[in-house]
Amino acid sequence: MNIEEDYIKQACSLLNKGDLVVIPTETVYGLAADATNGQAVAKIYELKQRPQFNPLIIHLKDIEDCEKWAVFSEKAKKLATVFWQENPFPLTLVLRKKNSTSLSSLVTAGLDTVAVRIPSHPIALELLEKLNKPLAAPSANRSMSISPTSSIAVRQSFGTETPYVLEGGNCKVGLESTILDLSGDQPQLLRPGATTIEMLENVLDQKVISYQGSDLKAPGMMKRHYAPGLPLRINCLTANPDEAFLGFGKDKEQKSTLNLSMFGNLGEAAANLFSMLNELDNSDLYKGIAVAPIPINGIGLAINDRLSRATYSF
Numbered sequence: 001m002n003i004e005e006d007y008i009k010q011a012c013s014l015l016n017k018g019d020l021v022v023i024p025t026e027t028v029y030g031l032a033a034d035a036t037n038g039q040a041v042a043k044i045y046e047l048k049q050r051p052q053f054n055p056l057i058i059h060l061k062d063i064e065d066c067e068k069w070a071v072f073s074e075k076a077k078k079l080a081t082v083f084w085q086e087n088p089f090p091l092t093l094v095l096r097k098k099n100s101t102s103l104s105s106l107v108t109a110g111l112d113t114v115a116v117r118i119p120s121h122p123i124a125l126e127l128l129e130k131l132n133k134p135l136a137a138p139s140a141n142r143s144m145s146i147s148p149t150s151s152i153a154v155r156q157s158f159g160t161e162t163p164y165v166l167e168g169g170n171c172k173v174g175l176e177s178t179i180l181d182l183s184g185d186q187p188q189l190l191r192p193g194a195t196t197i198e199m200l201e202n203v204l205d206q207k208v209i210s211y212q213g214s215d216l217k218a219p220g221m222m223k224r225h226y227a228p229g230l231p232l233r234i235n236c237l238t239a240n241p242d243e244a245f246l247g248f249g250k251d252k253e254q255k256s257t258l259n260l261s262m263f264g265n266l267g268e269a270a271a272n273l274f275s276m277l278n279e280l281d282n283s284d285l286y287k288g289i290a291v292a293p294i295p296i297n298g299i300g301l302a303i304n305d306r307l308s309r310a311t312y313s314f
């Protein structure tokens with residue numbers, strides 16, 4: 001076995017047990033987790049110190065694999081064939097999510113769409129081939145600092161907390177992938193990148209509209225947030241009779257309809273957040289949801305951010 005294979009094997013075993021691995025891509029280095037493991041995905045937010053849950057891109061090795069997780073229209077297939085196969089260019093497609101897959105709902109932040117991309121870096125592709133699972137991977141840097149295009153920059157950002165790094169040299173593109181949303185009526189550019197609007201329009205033979213939001217750093221964040229249909233109250237010690245109680249931590253009196261984490265583990269709570277809200281929301285038994293107080297430290301900040309936004313949605 002050569003040294004590179006050894007490194008990839010090591011990365012696979014870390015990812016399979018729910019650890020993070022820094023991976024090279026042609027755009028920027030990514031902080032990768034097994035996208036089917038909610039607690040692993042929660043570690044991404046923890047390490048990045050992101051105060052908010054943003055849906056993440058899943059990385060896959062080929063189009064066939066992508067089709068297991070996302071619904072491809074003819075248009076999506078056309079773009080995928082050109083930019084992921086024939087003439088690799090960094091492109092992420094936002095597509096309808098396939099139902100009943102094992103994708104963690106933290107990856108999509110509870111949305112019914114999913115962002116997919118095939119990177120073109122040979123080491124990333126080899127890893128995805130061996131791992132045979134989708135990888136959620138935002139840029140490998142702390143929140144608010146710039147995206148790393150070398151492993152040195154990754155180490156500067158995370159210091160002693162840097163996870164295992166798969167070395168892949170300097171990133172050729174140096175800018176995050178273009179994001180195109182194909183889930184609506186018209187193709188919409190959510191994030192500009194090296195694959196330009198003109199290139200997309202040429203292949204699609206159709207106009208692409210630009211994202212009109214005010215917050216370009218977090219495209220797709222504003223309008224598309226998942227919010228439960230039921231009224232939500234936060235920081236509650238008990239629920240009203242017609243409400244479901246979403247608990248956190250030990251529950252001696254068994255007040256919880258569902259519990260985000262019996263042991264008070266914030267990573268576990270984050271992993272359960274969207275799926276549990278969704279489950280309560282879809283039940284006919286309740287008129288509202290009361291949520292227990294969640295500590296505001298670490299990833300608890302993002303959980304509270306999400307919950308407090310959901311209280312404003314009606």
Ligand code: TXA
Pocket residue numbers: 025027028029030031054055056057090092094108111113114115117119137138139140175176177179181190217218219220221224
């Ligand atoms: O170049 C890249 O794309 C890098 C490398 C590491 O591959 N990755 C990257 O991933 O930038 P990430 O997860 O940070 O990109 C997330 C962006 C967010 O701004 C998010 O709003 C958008 O993708 N996004 C993800 N899923 C979405 C969805 N379902 N709907 C709308 N936007 C989505």
Ligand code: MG
Pocket residue numbers: 138139147
């Ligand atoms: Mg980033």
